[in-house]
Amino acid sequence: xxxxxxxxxxxxxxxxxxxxxxxxxxxxxxxxxxxxxxxxxxxxxxxxxxxxxxxxxxxxxxxxxxxxxxxxxxxxxxxxxxxxxxxxxxxxxxxxxxxxxxxxxxxxxxxxxxxxxxxxxxxxxxxxxxxxxxxxxxxxxxxxxxxxxxxxxxxxxxxxxxxxxxxxxxxxxxxxxxxxxxxxxxxxxxxxxxxxxxxxxxxxxxxxxxxxxxxxxxxxxxxxxxxxxxxxxxxxxxxxxxxxxxxxxxxxxxxxxxxxxxxxxxxxxxxxxxxxxxxxxxxxxxxxxxxxxxxxxxxxxxxxxxxxxxxxxxxxxxxxxxxxxxxxxxxxxxxxxxxxxxxxxxxxxxxxxxxxxxxxxxxxxxxxxxxxxxxxxxxxxxxxxxxxxxxxxxxxxxxxx
Amino acid sequence: xxxxxxxxxxxxxxxxxxxxxxxxxxxxxxxxxxxxxxxxxxxxxxxxxxxxxxxxxxxxxxxxxxxxxxxxxxxxxxxxxxxxxxxxxxxxxxxxxxxxxxxxxxxxxxxxxxxxxxxxxxxxxxxxxxxxxxxxxxxxxxxxxxxxxxxxxxxxxxxxxxxxxxxxxxxxxxxxxxxxxxxxxxxxxxxxxxxxxxxxxxxxxxxxxxxxxxxxxxxxxxxxxxxxxxxxxxxxxxxxxxxxxxxxxxxxxxxxxxxxxxxxxxxxxxxxxxxxxxxxxxxxxxxxxxxxxxx
Ligand code: SF4
Ligand code: SF4
Ligand code: SF4
Numbered sequence: 001x002x003x004x005x006x007x008x009x010x011x012x013x014x015x016x017x018x019x020x021x022x023x024x025x026x027x028x029x030x031x032x033x034x035x036x037x038x039x040x041x042x043x044x045x046x047x048x049x050x051x052x053x054x055x056x057x058x059x060x061x062x063x064x065x066x067x068x069x070x071x072x073x074x075x076x077x078x079x080x081x082x083x084x085x086x087x088x089x090x091x092x093x094x095x096x097x098x099x100x101x102x103x104x105x106x107x108x109x110x111x112x113x114x115x116x117x118x119x120x121x122x123x124x125x126x127x128x129x130x131x132x133x134x135x136x137x138x139x140x141x142x143x144x145x146x147x148x149x150x151x152x153x154x155x156x157x158x159x160x161x162x163x164x165x166x167x168x169x170x171x172x173x174x175x176x177x178x179x180x181x182x183x184x185x186x187x188x189x190x191x192x193x194x195x196x197x198x199x200x201x202x203x204x205x206x207x208x209x210x211x212x213x214x215x216x217x218x219x220x221x222x223x224x225x226x227x228x229x230x231x232x233x234x235x236x237x238x239x240x241x242x243x244x245x246x247x248x249x250x251x252x253x254x255x256x257x258x259x260x261x262x263x264x265x266x267x268x269x270x271x272x273x274x275x276x277x278x279x280x281x282x283x284x285x286x287x288x289x290x291x292x293x294x295x296x297x298x299x300x301x302x303x304x305x306x307x308x309x310x311x312x313x314x315x316x317x318x319x320x321x322x323x324x325x326x327x328x329x330x331x332x333x334x335x336x337x338x339x340x341x342x343x344x345x346x347x348x349x350x351x352x353x354x355x356x357x358x359x360x361x362x363x364x365x366x367x368x369x370x371x372x373x374x375x376x377x378x379x380x381x382x383x384x385x386x387x388x389x390x391x392x393x394x395x396x397x398x399x400x401x
Numbered sequence: 402x403x404x405x406x407x408x409x410x411x412x413x414x415x416x417x418x419x420x421x422x423x424x425x426x427x428x429x430x431x432x433x434x435x436x437x438x439x440x441x442x443x444x445x446x447x448x449x450x451x452x453x454x455x456x457x458x459x460x461x462x463x464x465x466x467x468x469x470x471x472x473x474x475x476x477x478x479x480x481x482x483x484x485x486x487x488x489x490x491x492x493x494x495x496x497x498x499x500x501x502x503x504x505x506x507x508x509x510x511x512x513x514x515x516x517x518x519x520x521x522x523x524x525x526x527x528x529x530x531x532x533x534x535x536x537x538x539x540x541x542x543x544x545x546x547x548x549x550x551x552x553x554x555x556x557x558x559x560x561x562x563x564x565x566x567x568x569x570x571x572x573x574x575x576x577x578x579x580x581x582x583x584x585x586x587x588x589x590x591x592x593x594x595x596x597x598x599x600x601x602x603x604x605x606x607x608x609x610x611x612x613x614x615x616x617x618x619x620x621x622x623x624x625x626x627x628x629x630x631x632x633x634x635x636x637x638x639x640x641x642x643x644x645x646x647x648x649x650x651x652x653x654x655x656x657x658x659x660x661x662x663x664x665x666x667x668x669x670x671x672x673x674x675x676x677x678x679x680x681x682x683x684x685x686x687x688x689x690x691x692x693x694x695x696x
Binding site (some may be wrong): 043052112118124133137193197205227352 | 666
């Protein structure tokens with residue numbers, strides 16, 4: 001079905017300077033992590049008992065997976081709404097999603113204090129297994145994210161198999177790849193369906209999580225609709241990442257831009273963002289919280305900032321003429337990314353006020369650890385697109401820089 | 402004023418997620434279990450001697466002593482006494498786990514490390530906990546604490562001295578055994594007992610001497626009778642509990658609300674399975690169509 005015949009590896013040697021820099025950076029990162037694992041989370045972070053979740057959760061996991069929804073957003077468009085012409089975007093989107101989710105999983109391992117018990121989650125405890133707490137939204141998030149990481153890499157499988165089939169010298173590997181590709185021909189539909197279902201479930205549950213914060217979450221952000229708001233906004237963020245990816249890969253690796261596809265994609269975003277704003281504001285007004293919008297001090301400002309980002313993005317995309325221009329699209333997508341990220345940060349950190357007089361600010365090392373996770377992700381992306389058929393569109397130059 | 406609208410909206414949110422009113426989810430933990438035990442702390446009797454703080458440390462084998470009293474609960478402190486001082490008014494205040502009737506922490510914990518067990522005591526199981534700290538986010542009273550200074554951290558909170566009062570072999574309460582703090586208190590400012598007895602005791606104290614509990618902030622109130630769905634640790638004081646650092650919670654616990662929404666979405670797992678089937682069919686149809694077009 002999905003014909004990815006145009007996708008080719010970028011090829012060429014790896015950029016030496018880039019590789020050296022990343023190696024050093026990640027080396028230092030590993031040392032910091034060693035400290036965290038030996039001396040505890042308090043040594044490397046600004047987290048406290050009142051703010052047990054900071055940037056690692058709010059950024060790496062909650063915002064990171066939403067930004068990694070490119071694969072989700074594109075899959076909906078291509079396979080569900082049947083806009084087959086988005087195909088060239090599918091693989092790059094899937095790769096960033098797979099990497100983004102894998103890094104979120106890594107961040108969780110770095111964040112949880114008793115990580116050596118993580119393996120008990122999928123089996124529901126040990127030795128008394130299958131005792132799942134279905135009341136917990138976090139269980140749903142954990143199981144879903146674990147499964148989705150697997151599904152994403154499986155969805156990407158053909159990219160690796162194609163390469164092995166074409167170039168491997170080992171006949172066993174070629175045989176494996178051929179058989180694998182045949183299997184995909186039949187099963188991919190159901191894997192893709194899973195790839196749409198799982199994010200639908202856990203992106204909303206990432207919102208449900210904060211329902212339990214109850215009175216600790218400021219009224220402008222606490223609403224029974226959090227699950228739906230998180231779900232809708234992650235689609236917008238996924239779209240933004242696809243726009244960015246297309247632009248970056250065309251600049252860095254000299255690939256053609258898929259402008260026409262992106263324009264129709266932008267049309268769909270108008271609906272998504274409008275829906276979000278109507279629900280967000282409508283809920284506050286109906287539940288009698290209009291006053292809070294203006295009387296919450298600096299949180300009112302934060303709130304309006306958040307709304308403005310969504311609204312301006314919507315205005316840019318609303319006119320067909322404006323959204324046909326690629327730089328407008330880029331602008332709108334930056335705004336949408338910021339808006340969605342800010343909504344998540346506010347829900348998890350800024351508007352989370354556990355007790356009077358308590359505050360949280362991430363420490364230098366805490367942020368550094370997050371940067372390390374991002375650096376690892378970028379390195380892997382770079383490595384994979386140079387080696388495997390991910391990006392499509394003929395290279396404008398024969399070799400990448 | 403907005404309560405009705407909020408409930409309505411909540412109902413809509415649940416219905417919108419494709420479910421009917423989830424009954425079991427809301428009726429779980431509607432009231433304290435019949436064998437529930439708890440504590441009653443009467444701030445008007447407390448003299449702030451902190452004997453209970455030291456006794457708690459001893460009973461739970463935690464580092465620290467009375468000459469270096471902790472300022473707040475932490476990874477090594479399960480019980481503290483604080484003082485509130487306003488203009489011409491002051492009061493001591495004890496904090497430890499409230500042993501909620503419908504505990505947010507246990508609702509949050511995905512692996513069941515936090516659980517409401519025999520006698521309604523909320524305990525933590527080191528064999529299960531993965532240290533995600535969701536319990537800290539979910540506790541309305543900010544009770545569970547995490548050990549930030551070690552590579553092998555634990556979650557620490559009052560377990561009503563479960564290891565002292567409860568005989569795991571027979572499953573019964575040990576005759577005359579009490580939590581460390583109740584044992585140590587020279588003024589019986591904090592007492593241990595059956596939940597129903599404690600409720601009666603608190604009501605009797607108010608009935609006998611209402612003026613004692615009738616502070617500048619209004620009528621006498623027993624904190625925990627209904628607050629946040631109710632707690633097995635009850636408080637009496639002559640000031641408003643907000644001043645003493647307790648949150649103002651509705652009568653309906655947040656755990657119940659969250660459960661209703663979560664179970665509404667995932668009721669019987671019907672919605673996800675149905676969605677999966679539909680998605681698969683749509684993709685299958687689409688792919689057949691595009692194959693036809695290609696061929
Ligand atoms: S007070 Fe907090 S820790 Fe204690 S039972 Fe209630 S929710 Fe759990
Ligand atoms: S930190 Fe431990 S006890 Fe608390 S919610 Fe996570 S797994 Fe449960
Ligand atoms: S031991 Fe009793 S009187 Fe002393 S501080 Fe504790 S509760 Fe108050």
